[in-house]
Amino acid sequence: MRIIVLAKQVPDTRNVGKDAMKEDGTVNRAALPAIFNPEDLNALEMAIQVKERVKDAEIVVVSMGPGRAAEVIREALYRGADKGYLISDMKFAGADTLATSYTLSMALKKLSPFSVVISGRQAIDGDTAQVGPQTAEKLDIPQITYAEKLVDIDDKSITIKRRLERGVETVKSPLPALVTVHGSADPCRPRHAIRTMRFKHALTPSELQAKSTDYSAMLDSCSYLRIHEWSAADLGAEPARLGLGGSPTKVKKIDNVVLSHKDAKVVTSADSDVESVVVELMNEHLL
Amino acid sequence: MxxxxxxxxxxxxxxxxxxxxxxxxxxxxxxxxxxxxxxxxxxxxxxxxxxxxxxxxxxxxxxxxxxxxxxxxxxxxxxxxxxxxxxxxxxxxxxxxxxxxxxxxxxxxxxxxxxxxxxxxxxxxxxxxxxxxxxxxxxxxxxxxxxxxxxxxxxxxxxxxxxxxxxxxxxxxxxxxxxxxxxxxxxxxxxxxxxxxxxxxVCEIIDRHIEAPKVNIKGAQIIVSGGYGVGSRENFKLLYDLAELLGGEVGATRAAVDGGFIEHERQIGQTGVTVRPKLYIACGISGSVQHRAGMDQSSKIISINIDKDAPLNAIADYVITGSLHEVLPKMVKYYKQHSK
CATH class of the missing domain: 3.40.50.620 (HUPs)
Incomplete structure (x- = not known):
């Protein structure tokens, strides 16, 4: 059984420090560390749990992004994935969720037959939660969103407990299916020491070329160290459906957030100050 | 058409x-x-x-x-x-x-x-x-x-x-x-x-458990809301104490929810609930755009923060520079004292 995990490298928008904004008010991307999208780690854990329940399963991790996104593929290998594919091409730049899901679906078609595709519910840089359902639609397979627990899996079907706004729901779907995993699902197990040793030299062809030491002989003898890399041409994708040009949504305008100061009443935490604020609010019938 | x-x-x-x-x-x-x-x-x-x-x-x-x-x-x-x-x-x-x-x-x-x-x-x-x-x-x-x-x-x-x-x-x-x-x-x-x-x-729903919504944060006139600066689930008790006294509800930022201090139903902001109470008491909230998008139409905003430059202070009507551990109990005390 082939299990595919979709993982994204994202800027860590949850830890935006004071140096995250440049003086001109634009985002200083260099100051934001690149991390494994948190819910994609929950997805990887669910994939490992699927693998533990079925015979002869392999976990293939797929990431679309620039060359440095090979980092998340290595991280997935350290934690339990078996193989990695980096989907990378300048032609993908500026893709919205529709163009992204088209690109991913073309890669997944090349990895067919697979039984289940598992991804995080959403990535923290966009929070759209759209790429999962759109990829499922492009592949014409059912989607199960907001998965919290793997209930059951066999050759033909998967049963998932979903986390909804006001409760939970258990859904059984035939395979193949696409599952998006909610942050409330089990956290991903940590790196495995032996796997980390084994995969620390896993490289994409581009990374191999950039190395000063020639590792190609090692990669030839240890094929598991190859992180595969696919370009737009490798996918046989229609160029008009890729990247910015293939995206129906366009960014018309970006406004930096500028705070205009109100005339706030600024006080200290001294007793008399707090008391005067409370009394003022009570006089205005706000309390 | x-x-x-x-x-x-x-x-x-x-x-x-x-x-x-x-x-x-x-x-x-x-x-x-x-x-x-x-x-x-x-x-x-x-x-x-x-x-x-x-x-x-x-x-x-x-x-x-x-x-x-x-x-x-x-x-x-x-x-x-x-x-x-x-x-x-x-x-x-x-x-x-x-x-x-x-x-x-x-x-x-x-x-x-x-x-x-x-x-x-x-x-x-x-x-x-x-x-x-x-x-x-x-x-x-x-x-x-x-x-x-x-x-x-x-x-x-x-x-x-x-x-x-x-x-x-x-x-x-x-x-x-x-x-x-x-x-x-x-x-x-x-x-x-x-x-x-x-x-x-082809997909079959085997089981469902749907509950009535527990928190009515959208309808609250007063919201006491906490950010990552509250520090812990235990510290949120200070916010609950004040909210209960004032007949309000407790809200939170995404950072506080992600930190495990409080449940998601109380999250205010772009990916949570949008609220328009008559009074919004923000405790230890720096004030990201996403959070402000969910509360900036509150009639009056109080920001309690040890950081006098917290971005939220820019849209606040009152800024109390100090620790919420100190300020919240004082608010409780003076409200009780003056409401008699």
Whole structure:
């Protein structure tokens, strides 16, 4: 059984420090560390749990992004994935969720037959939660969103407990299916020491070329160290459906957030100050 | 017929969801600006009498897809009906609530129709667009406005070429407003069988546990809200003490929820609830754009923070520079003292 995990490298928008904004008010991307999208780690854990329940399963991790996104593929290998594919091409730049899901679906078609595709519910840089359902639609397979627990899996079907706004729901779907995993699902197990040793030299062809030491002989003898890399041409994708040009949504305008100061009443935490604020609010019938 | 559609969600109790009524209110305004009609799509089982709720929001056409197989919500049949109807009716704009259902359905439908979709918009406006590169100009596009990139920027998104222009909006962002009490439109029934086939019913819902909402943070007049600066679940008790005394509710930022200090139902902001209380007491909240998007229409804002430069202070009416451990008990004390 082939299990595919979709993982994204994202800027860590949850830890935006004071140096995250440049003086001109634009985002200083260099100051934001690149991390494994948190819910994609929950997805990887669910994939490992699927693998533990079925015979002869392999976990293939797929990431679309620039060359440095090979980092998340290595991280997935350290934690339990078996193989990695980096989907990378300048032609993908500026893709919205529709163009992204088209690109991913073309890669997944090349990895067919697979039984289940598992991804995080959403990535923290966009929070759209759209790429999962759109990829499922492009592949014409059912989607199960907001998965919290793997209930059951066999050759033909998967049963998932979903986390909804006001409760939970258990859904059984035939395979193949696409599952998006909610942050409330089990956290991903940590790196495995032996796997980390084994995969620390896993490289994409581009990374191999950039190395000063020639590792190609090692990669030839240890094929598991190859992180595969696919370009737009490798996918046989229609160029008009890729990247910015293939995206129906366009960014018309970006406004930096500028705070205009109100005339706030600024006080200290001294007793008399707090008391005067409370009394003022009570006089205005706000309390 | 190039109109504005709102996907109206039906709750467990068989009512139209609040977020859908809010979107109908916004949809009516957009429709009036553009000289279009407002249409509602309702999918479910045993749909009846909902038109009495819907018409006063200015709905000109209601489309019912009524079949016992259509409740509870399941992705494939709802997506087949929604996309099928849109192919037939060619809407100009479609709005979905950014709920568990809307966020599951809207992207599937957008992909089927190969059109753009913008998630979690905090504002929708109509305006023109110049495409400098292709030297084309567009009239009356939907501006889909949302914070992006961790809330450091506000992006205005447009879909120049594809129709419908689709967006999702969180509950509470738009205001629910009756258009006319005695407004009447027409009711149309969708032939469900014409849009769905057996293959849309392959997923089976085995079990469901849906609870009534526990917290009514949206309706609270006073909200005592905590951010990551509160520090722990235990420290949130200080906020609960004050909220209980004032008859208010406790809210939180996403950072506090992600930190495990408090449950998600209390999250305020772009990916939580939007609130407009008469008094918002922010404790240890630095004030990201996403959080402010969910509370900046509060009538009065108090910011309690040890950081005198916290971005939230810029929109506050009162800034108390100090530790919430010190300030909150004092507020309790002086409120009790003066309310006697």
């Amino acid at each position: 190039k109109n504005i559609f709102v996907y109206c969600e039906v709750t467990e109790e068989g009512h139209v969801a609040d977020v859908s009524l809010e979107l109908l209110s916004k949809g009516k305004k957009l429709a009036t600006t553009l000289g279009l009609q407002l249409e509602a799509l309702v999918i479910g089982s045993d749909l009846k009498d909902l038109e009495k709720t819907l018409y006063p929001y200015g709905v000109d056409v209601i489309h019912y897809a009524n079949d016992k197989s259509l409740f509870p919500y399941s992705t494939l049949p709802h997506a087949a009906i929604t996309a099928g109807l849109f192919k037939q009716e060619q809407p100009e704009i479609v709005l979905f609530g950014a709920t568990s259902v809307g966020r599951d359905l809207a992207p599937r439908v957008a992909s089927k129709l190969a059109v753009g979709l913008t998630a979690d918009c905090t504002s929708l406006e109509i305006g023109d667009h110049e495409d400098a590169k292709n030297k084309k100009s567009y009239k009356n596009l939907l501006y889909q406005i949302r914070p992006a990139f961790g809330g450091n920027i506000i992006a205005t998104i447009v879909n120049p070429e594809t129709r419908p222009q689709m967006a999702t909006v969180r509950e509470g962002v738009m205001k629910k407003e009756i258009f006319k009490d005695d407004y009447k439109g027409v009711l149309k029934n969708i032939d469900v069988k014409a849009f769905t086939s057996d293959i849309d019913f």
